[in-house]
Amino acid sequence: MFTTTISEVQKFWECPTRWYLAYVHPRRIPKGIPSALTAGSAWHRLMEDILNGMPRDEALVTLSNSMNQASRG
Secondary structure (H helix, E strand, C coil): CCCCCHHHHHHHHHCHHHHHHHHHCCCCCCCCCCHHHHHHHHHHHHHHHHHCCCCHHHHHHHHHHHHHHHHHC
16 A cells, blocks of 8 residues: 655655655665774874874874774764
8 A cells, every 4th residue: 555645745746856765765874984984083093193292002092992982882
């Protein structure tokens, strides 16, 4: 059985393509932050810390903490 709402019909008349993408073929939206973005951000932060004079070992601990925190949520 096919059901619809007034707002869905209005959206169809406004833009049939947008209606199709929203109701017939919805796009998948990834949940969370991509791991590549997390790793890249952590790498940049590490380089920034080292270039700003933070000792290497301390910068690596900071990197490890940020990666662990990102993996938890």
